[in-house]
Amino acid sequence: xTPHRALLLALPAALSLLPSLARAQTRDGGWRQGHPxxxxxxxxxxxxDYALVGLGGHLRVQPHRLVTLELFADHxxxxxxxxxxxDHEVGGIVQLNVLRGDSWALYPLLGAxxxxxxxxxxxxxxxxxxxxxxxxxxxxxxxxxxGRGFGLQAQVEALGYLGHPFQVYRFTAQTAPDxxxxxxxxxxxxxxxSF
Amino acid sequence: xxEGSARGLWWLALGLGCAPAPPASxxxxxxxxxxxxxxxxxxxxxHSRATESxxxxxxxxxxxxxxxxxxxxxxxxxxxxxxxxxxxVTCHQAGGNRGVSNARLVLDLQGPVRGPFGSATSAHRSAxxxxxxxxxxxxxxxxxxxxxxxxxxPYSEWSASPAAQSGITCAGCHMARSxxxxxxxxxxxxxxxxxxxxxxTDHAFVGPEHQRAAELLGRSAxxxxxxxxxxxxxxxxxxxxxxxxxxALPSGARFARELWLEVRALTDQxxxxxxxxxxxxxxxxxxxxxxxxxxPALPTASDPPEVRALPAAGSxxxxxxxxxxxxxxxxxxxxAVLRFRRNDPRLRQALGLPPDPTGPLDLAAVTHAL
Numbered sequence: 001x002t003p004h005r006a007l008l009l010a011l012p013a014a015l016s017l018l019p020s021l022a023r024a025q026t027r028d029g030g031w032r033q034g035h036p037x038x039x040x041x042x043x044x045x046x047x048x049d050y051a052l053v054g055l056g057g058h059l060r061v062q063p064h065r066l067v068t069l070e071l072f073a074d075h076x077x078x079x080x081x082x083x084x085x086x087d088h089e090v091g092g093i094v095q096l097n098v099l100r101g102d103s104w105a106l107y108p109l110l111g112a113x114x115x116x117x118x119x120x121x122x123x124x125x126x127x128x129x130x131x132x133x134x135x136x137x138x139x140x141x142x143x144x145x146x147g148r149g150f151g152l153q154a155q156v157e158a159l160g161y162l163g164h165p166f167q168v169y170r171f172t173a174q175t176a177p178d179x180x181x182x183x184x185x186x187x188x189x190x191x192x193x194s195f
Numbered sequence: 196x197x198e199g200s201a202r203g204l205w206w207l208a209l210g211l212g213c214a215p216a217p218p219a220s221x222x223x224x225x226x227x228x229x230x231x232x233x234x235x236x237x238x239x240x241x242h243s244r245a246t247e248s249x250x251x252x253x254x255x256x257x258x259x260x261x262x263x264x265x266x267x268x269x270x271x272x273x274x275x276x277x278x279x280x281x282x283x284v285t286c287h288q289a290g291g292n293r294g295v296s297n298a299r300l301v302l303d304l305q306g307p308v309r310g311p312f313g314s315a316t317s318a319h320r321s322a323x324x325x326x327x328x329x330x331x332x333x334x335x336x337x338x339x340x341x342x343x344x345x346x347x348x349p350y351s352e353w354s355a356s357p358a359a360q361s362g363i364t365c366a367g368c369h370m371a372r373s374x375x376x377x378x379x380x381x382x383x384x385x386x387x388x389x390x391x392x393x394x395x396t397d398h399a400f401v402g403p404e405h406q407r408a409a410e411l412l413g414r415s416a417x418x419x420x421x422x423x424x425x426x427x428x429x430x431x432x433x434x435x436x437x438x439x440x441x442x443a444l445p446s447g448a449r450f451a452r453e454l455w456l457e458v459r460a461l462t463d464q465x466x467x468x469x470x471x472x473x474x475x476x477x478x479x480x481x482x483x484x485x486x487x488x489x490x491p492a493l494p495t496a497s498d499p500p501e502v503r504a505l506p507a508a509g510s511x512x513x514x515x516x517x518x519x520x521x522x523x524x525x526x527x528x529x530x531a532v533l534r535f536r537r538n539d540p541r542l543r544q545a546l547g548l549p550p551d552p553t554g555p556l557d558l559a560a561v562t563h564a565l
Contacts, residue, residue: 123326125303126291171291171326174299 036062038194040153044074048159048184052078052087060192068095068107082122083168089115093137103145109155111137119166121173129173133163133182143192153190159183221304222275226283229318229387236398237283241405245270245280248404250451250538253546258493262342268298269336286332287324295331295350296338312386312393330354333365337447343495349446356507358441366396368441374401374411375439403445403452403537409556412535415439416505418561420531429517429565431458433531435481436510443504445482445535450500453539454481454558457532458515462524469517469529473540479513481505481533485542526565533558 038060045053056074063069069092076087091113099106115133120126141155161182164175223243227234237243246252255266271279287310290303309324326332334350353359358367363377373379374397381394401411421432433456437444445452456479457471471478483500494500505511519526535558538551 121291123291124322125306125309126326127293127301129293167294171329171331172294173291174293 035194038062038151038192040190040192042072042074042153042188042190044076044186044188046076046159046184046186049182050078050080050085050184052076052085054087054089056089058190060194065100066097068097069093070095070109070111072113080119080166081168083173084120084122085117085166087115087117087133089113091135091137095141104142106140106142108140109138109157111157113137113159115161115163117163117166119168119173121168121171123171126171127173129166129168129175131164131166131175133161135159135161137186139186141188149194151192151194153188153192155188157186157188159186221282221284223278223282230283231388232384232395233283233386233398237400239406240398240400241402242281242400243278249548250543250546253548254493258342262493265297265342269339272298272300272336281336286327289326289332289335291326292331292335295334296340298336300332300335310386311396316387316390318387328364328366330359330364333369337365343493343499345450345493346500347447347449349442352442352446352507356441358439358507361440363441365441369400369402370396370398372397374399374407375414402447403535408537412556412558415444416533416559418531418533418559420529420561420563422529422563422565424519424565425516427519429519429526429529431515431517431529431531432512433458433479433515433561434510434512435479435505435533435559437505437508440508442507443509445504449502449504450483450485450494451538451542452482453534453536453541453555455479455534456513457534458517459530459532460517460521460526461528461530462521462526464522464524467521469521470515471534477515479515482539485539485545528562528564530560530562532560 040058040060042056042058043054044056045051054074054076056072058070058072061069061071071092072090074087074089076085076089078085091111093109093111095107095109097105097107113135115135116130117133118128118130120128137157137159139155139157141153143151143153145151159182161184162179163182164177165180167174167176223234223237251266251270255263255270258266272281272285275282284302284304285300287308288302288304288306289300289309290306291301293299293301307320307322309327310321311324311328312321313323314321330350330353334353337347338350339345339347349365353365358377367377368375371377371379372382381396383392384395385391386393386395399405399407401407403412405411415438417436417438419434419436421434423430423432435456443449445454455471458469460467460469481503483502483504485494485500517526517529534555536551536555537553540550543549543551
């Protein structure tokens with residue numbers, strides 16, 4: 001077995017241990033504040049300099065009751081001048097659970113992400129371009145417990161990206177040589193399960 | 196310069212460990228057996244002779260190594276031994292571009308053959324070619340930006356022209372049965388051996404360097420002349436009009452062209468050139484002055500060419516003060532002629548090239564009797 005494969009197998013094994021670790025902690029009224037690990041499925045819409053809708057997932061780790069780290073991966077789609085645009089995004093945010101109750105929390109957040117964005121010209125067999133855009137995000141969100149370890153989460157973010165502009169029209173697709181800044185707003189809702 | 200070359204795809208496929216059968220020959224010969232009409236016409240066109248001219252070779256030799264690769268992006272794009280320029284697959288398997296200039300064509304060599312009919316044939320996969328039928332295909336090579344100030348701009352001129360507004364593309368004139376006339380009925384015949392009759396296009400791409408240049412150039416300009424006797428002189432107003440509604444006259448490689456106005460006087464002694472002789476300091480010219488310093492080099496940003504072309508559908512009137520008599524004989528009639536030579540002799544001389552054997556062509560003429 002290659003070291004690569006071994007690592008891939010070891011990872012789920014390690015993850016499956018974490019829930020039992022988590023269960024060792026006290027439960028408070030179904031809301032598992034103290035539980036260090038949650039997985040979530042999420043849907044997002046973003047609009048501003050361009051508009052896309054996305055689906056993705058995240059892993060939430062809570063090393064301290066005030067702090068949640070969220071690592072996410074999303075896939076966005078949309079159109080750009082009749083061309084198909086799709087973005088693969090990975091990133092992380094830090095949430096500060098400043099306002100908390102037994103079954104809810106509100107937090108400001110700060111994060112960063114990297115997006116591999118593709119644009120396919122509308123012509124079949126036509127050119128495809130891609131570029132990596134780097135982004136920073138600030139925002140606020142909250143979550144409420146639904147019981148049985150499930151939680152509902154919603155957050156709004158302001159996103160700023162740096163990347164090369166896509167120039168797509170009719171039969172042409174290219175990236176412009178100079179970098180540009182993009183501003184967007186994003187709304188994300190997620191269903192989480194904490195172990 | 197061309198992306199997605201078969202060789203690139205081949206190596207990529209090898210790298211992924213799923214090698215397809217090597218691509219079939221992309222040469223024109225592989226299409227010619229079934230499409231002899233198009234192949235014969237294309238062989239006569241400049242697209243098949245894009246490195247043939249000694250002027251091209253002389254200018255390319257003077258360019259830097261990087262700029263030579265740039266020249267080759269358009270002039271030797273078709274990397275099939277024995278064939279050069281734009282070949283069948285260059286146009287019929289182009290999927291789009293990365294900008295309408297500088298040969299930024301994107302080929303889709305694994306894809307279907309793009310055609311105007313969208314017909315199904317067992318010979319090969321075909322698909323309707325929106326890009327093929329657009330001016331953007333042509334503009335990808337017929338819009339040159341640099342090096343330096345070395346520019347050719349037929350596509351951008353066309354984009355802003357009346358012809359573009361009425362939907363007349365480059366092929367409408369340059370692939371017409373009667374070159375330059377988009378209204379001319381298309382020739383009918385089989386598009387492939389044994390195929391049904393179709394409305395066909397002419398793959399000769401007649402331009403000023405083609406052996407049929409006169410057919411196209413005869414449609415390119417008109418002249419009008421107004422003469423007012425003024426004592427011992429004649430005040431002559433000549434209006435030159437570009438009849439082409441699609442782009443400037445001249446366009447494209449106008450740094451290479453000599454296009455000038457000649458006024459001849461008819462007297463009892465014979466015909467004399469009164470204006471427009473090569474040494475005439477007030478000679479009216481429409482070709483680019485290659486570089487301002489006159490040296491045989493590609494124009495640079497600091498030494499750009501001087502553009503004197505007539506814009507699409509545009510006119511220019513020049514006023515000349517000419518003698519009313521020649522050698523004592525009164526002028527009986529004046530003839531103005533707009534003349535074209537494909538290579539400017541001054542440029543050839545500066546590059547040390549022998550004179551161009553092809554003589555001048557007359558684009559338009561007008562005579563005024565006195």
